[in-house]
Amino acid sequence: MAEREATTVIKIPITLDIPIGPQHPAIHEPVMLKIYADGEEVVHAEVNTGYNHRGVEKLMEKNSFYKDKFLSSRVCGICNTVHENCYTRAVEYLAGLEPSPRAKYIRVLAMELERIHSHMIINAIMAEVIGFDTLFMYIMRDRELVMKAKEILTGNRVEAEIHMFGGVRRDIDDVKKDKIMDILKKLEPRLKYYRKLFEEDPTINSRLAEIGILKPETVLGYSLLGPILRGSGIKSDVRAEDKYDAYGEIPWTVITRPEGDSLARMLVRWDEALESLEICKYILEHLPQGPAVVDERKLPRVFPPGESYARVEAPRGELVYYINSVGGANPYRVKIRTPSAVNIINSAFSYVGHSIADVPVILVSYDPCISCMERAIVLDLKNNVEKRVPLKYIAQKKVRL
Amino acid sequence: MSIIKEVIKNFFSKPSTIEYPRKAEIPVEKDFRGEFYADLKKCTGCTLCALECPAKAIEMKKLPENIKLKHNPRGLYPVVNYMTCVYCYRCVRVCPVDAFITTPNYKLSSVKEVYSEEKTLKTLGMG
Secondary structure: OOOOOOOEEEEOOOOEEEEEOOOOOOOOOOOEEEEEEEOOEEEEEEEEOOOOOOOHHHHHHHOOHHHHHHHHOOOOOOOHHHHHHHHHHHHHHHHOOOOOHHHHHHHHHHHHHHHHHHHHHHHHHHHHHOOOHHHHHHHHHHHHHHHHHHHHHHOOOOOOOOEEOOEEOOOOOHHHHHHHHHHHHHHHHHHHHHHHHHHHOHHHHHHHOOOOOOOHHHHHHOOOOOHHHHHOOOOOOHHHHHOOOOOOOOOOOOOOOOOOOHHHHHHHHHHHHHHHHHHHHHHHHOOOOOOOEOOHHHOOOOEOOEEEEEEEEEOOEEEEEEEEEOOEOOOOEEEEEOHHHHHHHHHHHHHOOOEHHHOOOOOOOOOOOOOOOOOEEEEEOOOOEEEEEOHHHHHOOOOOO | OHHHHHHHHHHHOOOOOOOOOOOOOOOOOOOOOOOEEEOOOOOOOOOHHHHHOOOOOEEEEEOOOOOOOOOOOOOEEEEEEOOOOOOOOHHHHHOOOOOEEEOOOOOOOOOOOOEOHHHHHHOOOOO
16 A cells, blocks of 8 residues: 655644743742743643742741731731731731721821832833833832832831731821821822823723733632722722721722723722822821820730631732631731732633733733744645644644645 | 923933932931930840840840949840841830830941941940
């Protein structure tokens, strides 16, 4: 039986495998995204984590409740105040301590200032990633105003350390109040300008609009949190649901947008920053009188046995602390669930189907040389002609072999 | 046309970068959490600050032989390692006699480890 002479050879290169991270300068977390691409299109994405495991939860078991307060605020640099708020409230529930109304207002003020600067930094990085370096620098310059306000309130630009069980560690006087108010008045037009820019600029719009659309049922199915949830039109915010600290007394609204694309998520962040600004102004005008600072020397040394659970709306979503105590000076177990853990690990599905340039945040700045190996090469041996076609066209039988 | 205006404006304006730390000073608040050290006139050597420090930056040292203090019978005083310190001010707040002196000085970067020993001993006015 004579062999049939081959007329066509199909060389199928392996799917392009692009590792992004674990130490990429533009990404915020040391996380590794493994992107498998067929041509320009992402067909599969894997998220590898664990590069920044510091064993904070184990360290908390070994240290006292008071030392853990300072450890908890060092879990994350940008959202340190919400971490310490969540931990402090969990311990307060355990010990039956109640902060004064003035302390509650000061806590909310610190957390809202943090939300403004956190949303500004992520929008600045988004601007940088899409190639808008000047906008990045402008936003970062104006973010310094918020950092100054935080310095006036807490004593440091970044690490607030303003919470203590049963109150706060620093009070605010009229001079500081006026200084923060002046800064907020300077900041408001800038925030409105950036929000308008993100909404109207054609370059930003063409890069962000209709990219990474998440339907409400998908977002709920994958338990994504925070501005992702609200950017897909789901009205969910721990501040509104739990009304912890002074959020029940302050008038504010939950921001949602129905679109569900990248642009909607960024605009939700700008709107939330503006809403936080209004909350800060309200607090400075309506700060209740009374004691706020707690004397750390008179707090209990040991805490009663029991369990407690607190959650807080961090700038990135819902943050949860669970504390188990068997009595004594140290906690038996502290469990932290950060919003980024859920958002990053569960979001691998959302890259599939987009082009590599659309893989959010860092892939835009990533410049892979994929053009040479992205396609299947069809060699027509008779005519000695090479045709380059994407693999999926062969699978869909769009190419005549 | 606005870009030409910007170019001309920037051609004559000063550079927007600042020469830190040679020429520029960055103002901070008076109660910024900066450098701090113990006041030997008040310190009783109770060691509470060293026990409570979350960063283990405070070490209790023996006072020099020639210094004898009535209110400090054990002859101990805290020495802060500024390179390890996280400036949470837990020691300042738990001190039963308010013995810590706080300053807004944040310029503490150095190639060597910096301790509060000298500043603390100077508080007695003996040099």
